Amino acid sequence: MPAKRIYLPDPLVAVTDEVIMAQVDSGSRVVDMGCGNGRLLERLQSDHQCDVLGVELDLNEFAAALGRGLPIIRADLDDGLRDVPSGAFDVAVLSQTLQQIRRPLAVLDEMLRVARRALVVVPNFGHWRVRLQVVLGGRAPVTDSLPYEWFESPNVHFLTMIDFRDLASRGNFKIIKELPIIGDRAVDRAWLANLRAHSALYVLERAG
């Protein structure tokens, strides 16, 4: 059985990077939590002159990020960012990773400890294709934004845009911005966003 049962038109990774790039001011200090091979950070560094730091657990990805000349800390996000001083960054990025973290609220808290602002991109399990797979296909969903079979998925949580808003209301932070990502574009407002967006970007700040 091939992993992907549904193909979305755009390479999700590139889309997500673009959406995040657009939300980060030039010259910001940025920490990317779960930075993978450092692709996004390298662009932030070269195109936006950002001062960057990566956090990644996987040693192969870590080595690849080192190969881009990036400063990077090997850490499990579930353990918190013990080594990173409070307020050291303007922006903390968590891209397509929240659903893989055991305690999402704790990680969002950590992000807003080390940075003024958190950029979070999450897959939307409320997308109509996902819903169709579950309701009509009777199967656990596998899509471009959720490319794993249920038994090998690193995703431990399944959330929709409505769920994320609910999560945010439980923590000490507020949603400054919500951008549904539909196709290859992040849009300010969308009709039936929770049905049409495969992912969404949130900008969070401390509530008080």
Add this chain to the structure above:
Amino acid sequence: MTFNSVPTPVMNSPARGLPARQSATLFTGGEPLTLASGRTFGPITAAYQTYGELTPARDNAIFVCHALTGDAHVAGRHDPDDRKPGWWDGFVGPGRPIDTDRYFVICANVFGGCQGTTGPADANPQTGKPWGPDFPFLTVADIVQVHQALVEHLGIERLLAAIGGSLGGMQVLEWAVRFPDRLASAIVLAAGAKLNAQGIAFNAVGRRAIYADPAFNSGHYYGSSGEPPRFGLALARMIAHITYLSEQSIELKFGRKLQHSAGLTYDLLKETEFQIESYLHHQGKRFVERFDANSYLLLTRAMDYFDLVESHGPLPDVFKKTDARFLVVSYTTDWLFPTSQSREIVRAMLDAGRHVSFAELESPHGHDAFLIESQLPMLGRLVTPFLETTYRANVAGKTPEKP
């Protein structure tokens, strides 16, 4: 410090082939080294070896700082018939993680050591007799000053990297702090900003073993009338060696396996029943053949005294003065320099806004992991790209027009 002309090290040490033993006399004439203790000392002979070729721009030099009992012979064999190659042969050489086809590698025996660089077993020029216990008390900072003088002697203004584990890692840290403009990068393995009390405790037991050996004779054991304190030094090595291993690595290698007999002998006077006992005795015995007890006392004390905060101030302030990119590596089963100690320096470096990368690597081999052949490829996966990108950034930084 004196800045002499370049002694063309490249001629003496081809990239491939046999490394040559070399030495330089530093702090000569009226320019002795001022030690941390305030005492002055000189001249100092530094025994070193080099590998690979220095580029015309002199921008590819990497200095390897050896640990407590290492020497300048980091890689290769002096003679094809040598039983063993240098102590980091799996890591330094042609095509190795520190590739001597690309980099010019320098390794020098530490000041106060006993493998060619001036130390307590050498003759005091005033008396013609070995210094012994009268050799000046020295610190990691003093060792680094001698390294730096050697680098200048070789005509290298700025090292691409200094790398070292354990006491070697302490030297790298001290170097980055003391000579910020001399290092483009610093690679610190299995080390910390200080030796913790547990480390001092183990060193204390080792020194006690040497002091208590009747042959030690207050450090005056050289010459035909004396005998080196073999028993004490071997015991010191045995104790220290345990701290380099881990519960897991000892279990893997030896377990409760017996050395000779098929079963327990119930004989109190039988000293080596278990394989681990035999191994430690062997380590002790081999060590006394190559190491001087006074050097051991001196260097363990230098390690005890190492504390960046004590000598330079609060860590974030200390690292604000540095200019090097850092790569910090610790190992999961290292209990002599546990990961928490690496994290302490990484946190301070981040606080100071430094360019730092840090990884804790999984290994069953304890503190010694950075020296164990099977563990080197994993370390190489980090060190190789780190050196490459540092080199590129360094070259780009020197060229005014960037592509």
